[in-house]
Amino acid sequence: MTGMKHNKTRVIALIVLLLSATIPQAAPAQKTDHSKEREQIVHVLNRLGFGPRPGDVDRVQSIGLRNYIEQQLHPESIPDPEVEDRLSRLASLRMNISESFRQYPDPQQLARQLGLRNPEARDKVRAVMQERGLRPPQQLLQELIAQKITRAIHSERQLQEVMTDFWFNHFNVYWGKGPVRNFTTAYEMNAIRPHVMGKFKDLLLATAKSPAMLFYLDNHLSSAPNALVDAAVRAVSNRRMGINENYARELMELHTMGVDGGYTQKDVQEVARAFTGWSINQPRQNGEFVFRPMMHDRGEKVVLGHTIKAGGGIEDGEQVIDILARHPSTARFIATKLVRRFVSDDPPQSLVDRVAKTYTQTGGDIREMLRTIFFSDEFMSPETYGQKTKSPFEYVVSAIRALDGETSGFQQLGRLIAQMGQPLYQYQAPTGFPDRGDYWMSDGAVLERINFATMLASNRAPNTQVNISAFKDAKAAALYIGSPDFQRR
């Protein structure tokens, strides 16, 4: 396992060549300002989005690179009717959670409701579901994957898609944990997407109150040890009441301050107390955030030196969110992760410091942090080109884009991406997938990538068509997509 050797100039030149409207007979002997500019555009398209499609470099060149970046920073200003149209088929994306439970019930739960227990229950449940037009929750996952792939390939709002991928992974939830199956769609659509370039604190609060996160990290069960147990609470759990530290710890370690951010075990316990009562109303039918005063620990808490007065309710947790969002460790941690995503696996400290400063000065404005990154020398330096390894998702999507492809084989593509090491929406641990090249490029994964390139270029990828007219033949296209260079961005 060693890092891939690569020739940045060569990869960029090749990409520029392939994606130009016309392919020159021979590469120019010396690099002109023109080719340098086009290389820079390819770099930006690789980092702010999922790589260039044929013609993209020309399009960006005509509007100007700076303008392109500014547009991408304001996705709401970019019309995207084609994607809206493509997504209109995926009904579950617009459903609220209770509707999702009605239309995509858990078959086991349905069996219980129908009073079926024996081994034949499975067939009977299937029949009932068919009769009533219901689908299994697995369908929700398929539609989530379909929208993720569709948007990454076709959306003009490329940066918005990159940021959605980034923040979902930062605030990771595991789709397969019980009713999180029915929560994840709304989580991405309502908690993540609206805030991907807004204020970090809004994103943090939206995830904190989302049933997906509350269930995934067990906070919905966390209560004061001596909480008065009312009927509503018993409906949630028949267990003895008490604190659950899971969310409190990951909130500080993974969402805000970072593991070395300077909190203690005592802080974890105090934060957990502050969030007692942040729960879910009917987590298997309705799935709305609810604050349950009866479960809340009303005592005084001290979090990172800040006293939260006794007698509070939901505002205790909100105050913690505020303390954490303002903490300098959070500024540093978020800045580091963003720079790692956009610049290098080993983020240059000078840039991290400036991005952290932007965080502090703007009250955690994500768009401004991104602007600091994109207009930095570190980001724009040719040394940075091709330094990042594409994740399997980035690889597959960028390959289809490069070959001007069209797909409806989302389920199969999702499976191929999983075989390359990235099961979408199904990373179990709250850390999310690591953002490091060496994690992705095992020998087995390399073979999966090579085989995908061959399959794609010969138009044998499931329900996927590509255009290889820029290449001599399918083999040449396969060798391009499956090359070490194309694995980088």
Place this chain on the structure above:
Amino acid sequence: MPLHRRFFLKSTGVALASFAVEPSFLIRTAFAQSTAKPGKDRPILVAIFQRGAADGISMVVPFGDKDYGAVRPQIAIAAPRNGAPDAAIDLDGFFGLHPALEPLKPIYDERGLAIVHAVGSPDNTRSHFDAQDYMESGAPGNKGVSDGWLNRYMQGTAKTDATPFRAIAMSSNMPRSLMGPAPALAMNRIQDFDVRAGGGRAGARAASDLAEEFEAMWRKANSETFDAIRMLKRANPQGFQVENGAQYPNGQYGQALLQTAQLIKADIGLEVAFLDIGGWDTHSNQGAAQGQLSTRLREFGLGIAAFYRDMGDRMRNIVVLTMTEFGRTIRQNGSGGTDHGHASALFVAGGPVKGGKVYGKWPGLAREQLFEGRDLALTTDFRDVFAEILVKHMAAPDVARVFPNYRVGQTLGIL
């Protein structure tokens, strides 16, 4: 004597000072040549990581500890009672196996399985990520170590007859334990480890054509991959049947163990295999004899037992070592689960193992005996166990290189 001799003499001095007994395995390695033979008698280590922090006192139940039942009103496992299926399975009158680990009991009885309790990392982090990282890098508390402990073991024992299959991970991503300069392979499934032409008429011919071109392209970065493909084709590990009526559990973990067994049978130079099994982060409703944790444990135990049976006589050269990043809180939490704790338990199985025994000093469960008043205290550093296996079983000359800044603590005598 090479460099490592000096290390052993030095560290033996340390051990002498603190324990007044010289760890026997250090003497053996310092003065004896490796007893491992090449070829079929090559020693093999199969490492299994239980990711998510498995609850040690549910896996190996200290029913003899008077404080055990009281701290876990709903999730304690009942003390062994004759014929009671939902009770712990007695091991030695004090400890018992979780009933779902019943497949491991016969191996324990025939002394092929040892248990170490109250074992873990001396670093007190309760972060999954950091704790897994520390265990896999073999350097608790040190974030500057970039390669994994198993990789450093291989670096220190470079072999001229090594094959690309010397170290393999049965997963699509390379685990931290195997990352580093020494070559290691990661594969999901044997059958996927190939260059395919994508079907069609030109089939085999086109595939080998393409494979050659890709090989030329990738050779610099992943030189071993293509040798491995050829070797795998010749050896055809999937032609080997499961033996002795072993029954692997369904799912990825069982398949990974089954394929590990096939690679060993195919005799293609496998020395270190790494697998993982997730789902141990039981913050809520972990259950007792039945329930969530029980389901995970059944799969976990069935897998090891199947592998042990399947390998049969080959187990004489094989050690299976399990690990988990930390244990869980001794008291159950507010949701019928347990939060992140400290020490846990691990299993060591195989022919060379002095099994049928629970090793390690038991720290006790009374409040004042707990780590920070809440977790199982640690009495064995995981590196004591890993180092003993590397030295005695794998004939590693140099554990100082594998575990930087580690001073050999104690020798449990598991092997």
